[in-house]
Amino acid sequence: xxxxxxxxxxxxxxxxxxxxxxxxxxxxxxxxxxxxxxxxxxxxxxxxxxxxxxxxxxxxxxxxxxxxxxxxxxxxxxxxxxxxxxxxxxxxxxxxxxxxxxxxxxxxxxxxxxxxxxxxxxxxxxxxxxxxxxxxxxxxxxxxxxxxxxxxxxxxxxxxxxxxxxxxxxxxxxxxx
Numbered sequence: 001x002x003x004x005x006x007x008x009x010x011x012x013x014x015x016x017x018x019x020x021x022x023x024x025x026x027x028x029x030x031x032x033x034x035x036x037x038x039x040x041x042x043x044x045x046x047x048x049x050x051x052x053x054x055x056x057x058x059x060x061x062x063x064x065x066x067x068x069x070x071x072x073x074x075x076x077x078x079x080x081x082x083x084x085x086x087x088x089x090x091x092x093x094x095x096x097x098x099x100x101x102x103x104x105x106x107x108x109x110x111x112x113x114x115x116x117x118x119x120x121x122x123x124x125x126x127x128x129x130x131x132x133x134x135x136x137x138x139x140x141x142x143x144x145x146x147x148x149x150x151x152x153x154x155x156x157x158x159x160x161x162x163x164x165x166x167x168x169x170x171x172x173x174x175x176x177x
Contacts, residue, residue: 068094074152092152096143103139106132 071091077084110132113125141162146154 074156089152092155096150099139099143103132103135106135 068091071087072084074085074088074092077088106128110125110128113128114121117124142159143150143155146158
């Protein structure tokens with residue numbers, strides 16, 4: 001390319017970008033409000049939060065599920081030991097809630113399997129359905145017919161009557177054979 005000394009023939013067009021450092025007498029209101037917000041609101045809130053986090057870091061508390069020790073069953077309580085009766089009742093209620101949650105979890109698994117498998121649910125979800133039947137039968141055997149206000153004593157009596165009926169059935173079966 002030949003050297004062209006005629007700069008006037010090929011002038012550089014003026015740039016359309018504004019000046020980078022535009023200095024005016026009036027400050028930008030956005031910058032002013034950002035600065036005010038940072039000093040009035042953000043800085044104190046950040047300081048308080050960091051102070052609280054430092055205090056919590058010093059006194060670290062680890063939360064775990066509450067663990068209760070197993071207490072004697074109602075059948076193991078002495079006569080007139082009302083504290084033992086109360087503890088056995090509380091233990092029974094916790095056990096009942098745990099068993100209810102187990103049944104609910106298995107029921108949710110069966111529902112999820114049926115949803116996932118669609119038309120093949122009878123074939124592919126047979127194990128889950130069988131497990132649900134076993135868990136539901138065990139729950140019904142233990143807590144069924146107690147009602148909403150069932151307690152450890154009525155549950156123990158129900159268990160005793162069921163065991164007596166099973167023994168009678170075994171005795172009748174052995175006598176007949």
